[in-house]
Amino acid sequence: MITKSNHKPNKGFSFGLWESHGAAIVTSFCLLFIVLAYLARINDYTFVEIILFLFAYIVGGYQKAVEGISTLFKEKDLDVDLLMVIAAIGAAAIGYWMDGAILIFIFSLSGTLEGYTMERTNKDIRSILDLRPEKAVLLRNGKQVEVKAEELKKGDTILIKPGERIAADGIITQGYSAIYQATITGESVPVDKTVNDEVFSGTVNGYGGIEVKVTKQAEETMLSKIIHLVQEAKNEKPPNQLFVEKFESIYAKIVVITAIILMIAPPFIIHWSWKETIYRAMIFLVVASPCALVSSIMPAILSAISNASRKRVLFKGGAHLENIAGVKAVIFDKTGTLTYGEPVVQDIISFENYSEMELLKTTASIEALSEHPIAKSIVQHALNKNIELEHSINLRSFKGMGVQGTLNGISYKVGKRDMLNNIVLTKEQEDLALKLEQQGRTIIFVSNGHNLIGMVSIFDQVRLEARRVIEELKNMNIRVALLTGDNERTAKNIGESTGIEEIYSGLLPEDKVDFIKKMTAKYGKVAMVGDGVNDAPALAAASVGIAMGAAGTDIAIETADVILMADDIERIPFAISLGKRTNRIIKQNVIFAIGVALTLITLNFIGGIINLPEGVIGHEGSTVLVILSGLRLLR
Template identity: 60%
Template structure:
């Protein structure tokens, strides 16, 4: 039994070793056969030398020949792999066995190096996979049960001990701790978490034990979505790459045609001998092949996507990465995007002899059982002031207006202006209310027994980084807009704080779509940033839709092209700069690849100063260099 286990483990290790280093092993064998063949040739063992060269051709070129023939016969596509094999066989046919073998070896070595360099772009996805816990401790009454995370159900309560990874997205129901969320949000400092706050799967618990009620299934957790999105991005080719791959097939046919002309024209017009002509044609096949051109794009795209993911920005594909660099305008939703999305009590204004604290206590007590954000803001303000709240009697919700309830024998109505529609306010009161509304604050009326003891105001707070982000975008030459369903006064107040001059207010979801289309028609590509269900149509309409991941709705996240894993809008300028830098690197790579190819074609045809190995080194060297150049974007 033990022997069987050892054999299985050894076999698994061997398979893993072959998967990771198979190309390198084959390339090493190819080099070994070349050295042995060269040594045999020096000692005048010609037949063994030819056999060893043939083995070098087979070990180093079999896979490329197979892939090239498969592409030719199944996809009717002539690719670079087949061109290299044809060139090597052509060199062998005229007696240049060593040159052809070196071509095969360097081509195989190039593929091996590209494989290793491309592996760097997959490290982040592998690291993400390791962040996903495999099991969780579920509390079943007084006992603990270890279950796979796939078996967790919404509503289960899991125990997270100090230092453990949190196994599921959920809400803390007991305990408090500092949680390291760097893997999800990119925050470098652990965040203090307590009862009622949300935690994410894959994050690391600090020194306190937590009991967490599971809110999402394993496949729906934030870490699972991140992994899925990064995998999707890695397998989605941007338009530039699709164009180059189509161009590759046409170009390869052109190279074959050019080689045929190379075989015909020089002997007739320049009186080259047949052997030199074939040899130079083989060099042409090598140096004119578009390997470096093809490798100019995807390594750069994948490196940039990997870089962005490490910084909490998820692109759903390379096309979106390229598009965001070309934007001319950014449109922000207001609530939950430019603002925190949680209203706070700003003013408590009594009318009459009632004290501010008593007015707030009454309003918060009546709102005690309500789940409305404004109600929560009043209750929070009362708790901060240490006020003792009562539970109202006969509580009723007035749809779209407010709530009513009896407190201390008095019937109170808390809500919008409609709750006092039968009252007449003094000119002084009207002036105060008008000024508050002009400042973008929402006025909440407290009515009791037909009287108006006072009013409160609530207002959403602007994010600390909003001003900096808006200024940064403007400095980059990008127009900044704000779109919101709020009133003009509220919208204008927030826009002024953020430094945004172009504001569209009182918009329904369809209205946001129309505005995005208008902006795009006037300025060019538009980024729409939002977090709510009502933003989804505009996110889908914009050139690039950006969703706030940590606080955004599932609809917004599914619809968007880019996701900010933390509600950190300052990553938007970062994403645009990264896209623009990626575009520059791709252009540099393409120019370099074309310049090398053209130079070597001229040297081969006009001067005849390069041999086949030198052509191979120049060609494959340029391919490896553009791949390494793309990997710069990992930084």
């Protein structure tokens, strides 16, 4: 297999100070020796000329030769670096010192340019690492102790002074301030935060000093997840890259075998001189190497991922960028995606002998351990009214339905209408529930196992941008559907507000998975957008799972392929368009790379139109051009 060392993945995100600047210095010295050798030639200093050319060969080609030999013996692969050096030595052996030296110089220059272009690609991604705080001020026994951020543990309390970067994800326990959290959510305006509000590692504290209780260790923070996702995306190869590498292995063998034949056959068949034969074979080795083809894909993929990350869209790998380009349908969950995911208690309606406060206390006490957004809103509403919650036991969760728990010896059920089992609602209760549902509210029913003791209505505001996003997707000829576990009336109300006609309500997590599979079979690639634990199976089943990064649950973020860090669904059309543009540029690059290679091979053997330096310029020039073409995706 022929590989090119310039395209081997770099460790980490930095191309490195020596790799970027050192390569330029080496290339400059190589050029200097070539110029001096040329001056010696025109002044008939033959011995000096050869010595200077040797210096040019050594300075420009030593590192490439070492890498090529290492690849040959360690990886059992034939590196294109070694082929270039062999071609240059072959040219010198038959007296073409200048041609060989120019080959070495241009090859070295190409590597330098590629290094700089790849550094440009990495720059935006690498900047994320700079956001990671190194130190934190830990409050221990009333004293301030400076520690490494990575040493912080859950439950620690840290002090964040005005203007400092927050060292860990946590909850404010004292103080208030404005937090600049564009690095995580993309919000350009500082967000006011006070006690019990969540803050993220890597964001910047504004004007006030705050104390923060650490809720996640260093490797679990949102910033660490972003860094991990970017590293994962940078190193993962998409299917088209893997295909090219497999093709390259076969192609490489053909190139090597053909080059050997071309070094032997022409003098006997077309009566070329041995000097001409070897020279043409050296040119073939250069122009037939698949550098440009290999460079057609990954620079474009990395540029697109870098572009997306600047807009707070994280792709977990190039394969997902490729898949999203072919999406024919986008399926939305309701809560936290089309809505803000911050449901608010609107009405508390009690029955039997329960007062509104008793009903709220009972409901919140049962819901206290649930992670569902609606449960959290009920609990928060109770806490806001200074209601002291009681400890419930025998808690049992029914996926997509509700919860059951025991409080003071009574078993309560809280959730959808289906949780009522055989309890029959009175006409007055039915009419009230219908009225609230028609207003777009979600109804939570509370029973004591025998009777309905109350209803809690929840309202979750539809995102202002939702209708605009749906219209944009439809204009891209993409089908849009809404899947929700909510009731039909609420789902219909959301559909009317957003412009979605295809609505499926009352679905359990497994129902959503079945629907995704049906849509995939019918339309091809399907994207699912969600944020909750109950969305994770559907996110995994979809061709592309898209999770809300800020409000989304850990399991949704882990399962998804694409993360919207700012919870901005307006980025979905952008992500699809970026995927399409990436695929288009990759196809252009591949066609261009193959076309240039075929043209140069033809010009080499039909009339011997090109010489070695021209072959090198054409070959390396096409490599640099496809990389620069890929870099267009940075815009």
